[in-house]
């Protein structure tokens with residue numbers, strides 16, 4: 062299900078807000094947009110729509126033309142790779158540090174990945190045609206997306222290393238810390254299904270891992286809602302990948318090395 066304009070209420074009677082124009086401060090919540098000069102951001106704003114993404118909204122469909130890119134503000138998207146036979150494996154998450162639809166920037170119209178919203182929240186939507194038009198002006202966004210491409214390659218490589226080298230509990234702490242950063246709050250909804258996909262483990266293992274962190278007083282996990290009780294303890298419990306990846310993405314807001 063795509064995040065369409067003026068979507069009807071869902072089964073719970075909840076209505077997803079229709080897209081609205083974003084403000085400059087809202088837009089700067091996304092790291093890729095945060096570093097743009099004021100004049101460039103003002104030129105980009107009319108092209109952006111502020112949308113609310115609900116759980117499982119699909120923002121990319123593999124092998125289909127990428128029509129829109131999404132810059133998360135406080136939602137989390139999940140990039141999935143096909144493992145054959147209908148199985149899908151999560152390969153990366155995308156939060157306020159990034160954007161879905163990187164293939165468009167790299168000059169490719171379609172990609173091999175599906176992407177879904179896994180933690181509901183707000184995002185800025187930009188059409189693929191709008192991005193191409195905007196990039197033709199060769200402003201700071203162009204450089205920012207180059208650095209984002211590099212950071213994404215580091216993230217994917219680090220995820221491979223993490224999956225092979227680090228214990229489930231360390232990886233779980235890393236993902237929870239990362240999700241807390243992206244949502245910008247100590248409490249957020251997180252389904253067991255998502256956590257299991259993120260960690261590449263069975264749901265039973267997720268319960269066990271969460272209960273270890275819970276017993277240590279680090280988090281509380283009830284009815285699909287995570288509450289981070291002690292962020293420092295969660296950081297100590299996380300593997301080194303958290304700091305390595307965070308440092309890469311923080312570079313997005315800095316001027317490129319000369």
Ligand SMILES: [Zn+2]
Pocket residue numbers: 222223224227231232235300301302303
């Ligand atoms: Zn790790």
